[in-house]
Amino acid sequence: MIRTLLIANRGEIACRVIRTARRMGIETVAVYSDADAHAPHVRQADEAIRIGPAPATRSYLDIEAVLGAVAATGADAVHPGYGFLSENAEFADACAGADCIFVGPSADAIRAMGSKIQAKKLVEEAGTPVVPGYLGDDQDPDALAKQAGDVGFPLLIKASAGGGGKGMRLVQDAAGFSAALEGARRESRAAFGDDRVLLERFLTSPKHIEVQVLADTHGNTLYLFERDCSVQRRHQKVIEEAPAPTVDAALRTSMGEAAVRAARAIDYVGAGTVEFIAEAGEFYFMEMNTRLQVEHPVTEAILGLDLVELQLRVAGGEPLPFGQDDLDIRGHAIEARVYSENVRRNFLPSTGRLHRVAWPHTVRVDTGVETGAEISVHYDPMMAKVIAHGADRSAAVVALREALRETEIVGVEHNVPYLRNVLAHDRFLDGTYTTSLAEDEAAALTPHDDPLSVLAAALALVAGVRDAGPWDTADGFQTNLAREQRFTLRRGRKRLDVDVTHAGDAYHVETPDGAFEARDVVFADEHLHALVGNVRLSAAVYRIGTDVFVVKDGGTERLQVRVLDASDFRAVASAGGKVAAPMPGSIAAVSVAVGDRVKAGQTLVVLEAMKMEHNIAAPGDGKVSALNVAVGERVEEGAELVVLG
16 A cells, blocks of 8 residues: 655646645655745645745646655655646656655556557557547658648647647648648647657547556456547637536447456556547547546546546555446546636736635636635646536536536636536537537527626725725725716726716716616625616625726726736737737747738747647738847846838
8 A cells, every 4th residue: 555645736726636645644745946946735734845946847747846756755666646747757767766656557557658650550459449630750750741631621630649639730721731730740849859740630529538447456347338528619618517418328338348458468557548530320539648647526426436536546456346247337427627718818827926816616727826826827728627516517517517517716817707618508408419519509608798887896995995904005095985986997908997986876887888787786895785776786896906906796996906817818019019918938939030011910939838739920011120039038027029111
């Protein structure tokens, strides 16, 4: 039995592993970077060791630093979580060399599935179908372009060594292949240190279905049924559910057995996931993740299992305590990933301090952030996973939507309203949605400004100024309010002039979004309640510096913003045509030169931040008069990148 477990990870997965280990009586060791010195996982562990500065390459990806923590604490096992070193064969070998159990498969199994090219060849030999494409060793750009023509368009370029949507590009025609290949290779090289790619025919309306597998060292390999992970944006999952709503019993068995064959082909041990793409009753192998998946809680919910506990017991040499016929699906579970991102800006990451975080108590929430935490550019922007389980799919949907409605996040942009919109969309509700849902229904799913948010802010400002405290600031409000009050808010860069007239308990409020009549206005403990017409308005309103945050139905509206939010990745041009970096990052590519004429929306430079690439576009037509950066340079927020004349 494992005595002391070091968790070589951070955030919610570190907290989740610690929770199970503590229940099993296993001592836990957390590792942390300078950015995470005060993070929840550090406090929750029995012991914590600093392993380096904030950049992941110098901390969580530093094998020597992690093994140094193993030696310093006497840990006899390491759980890698997901991401970072979880699928690094060299790390698994290094753990074995340090006489420390790696909670996961063998290094050979990781290597076998670590290359998507080799993995597809292996599983195809084992009898599992694969998507038509190119898996060859010739990586010359001209050779790849020729192979792309043979595969046919549209097609996907995929990083052979990676996952999570990184190093992946959808190419619609031959004209766009060269630029897409260059971008995919650059991103893959930065994320995985390997720029090899494969080509796959792009299925236009597929489902992304994955099968959870579990194997021990006693010859038992089982499938723990499937998950539907088809709700994706930017090739990354945001909502997962189990069981898959369109998979019947026969298909479930076929996919499960195919997954088991793939696992047995590499003598797999531990928890892993075999991912398939499915369309028109057929399914094809995509890849195998040789680790615990982010979305494992939905499988736990429908089976009543703890996959981390099973991982630890298998790693300790125990056989699985059940067989395939012992597994039964109980109800339905859905998980929503809560990200710090700006949905209206193509899901670009948002950074900043979390002034307030409140998660629902009616469902399971796996998180590694709390009020006061800093969302930085160094790590993945996922803040939490909210998981609902119900007697059937409808009950799970209702429970998850309500739980998200109760969520409060103040300080960064986030995707909670988007998640609620997905859960209410007809295509999701009938279960027939595919991986194209986010793109096809972007207009319907993207949240819009809520006119009641400005009203709530106005009522809170007027009512709250009567009380001393956080609202008592020198900003033009007076303690002896006049019958009429006029002030200005901002929504982003848009000026919002607001007029409030009140007499007794009645308020007449005019905003750019419309005129409203409100009464029974109560603002206490940062929560506003009012009757607007015949509609009851309830919202939390927080004043932080010059910002007013209105939290309503899970969404957060940020008003009176006088500084650029780091989530705004569009080019910010001053009167002089200067284009600045909206957040810290590294220059991945420069697409223009001094003297070039550019059009509005044309990419000027590519900024790499939070493990993804983001295009910085020209705000208008012009001529490049100055170029102040080069590839590889690190820039800070506000740094002048390009000047347009």
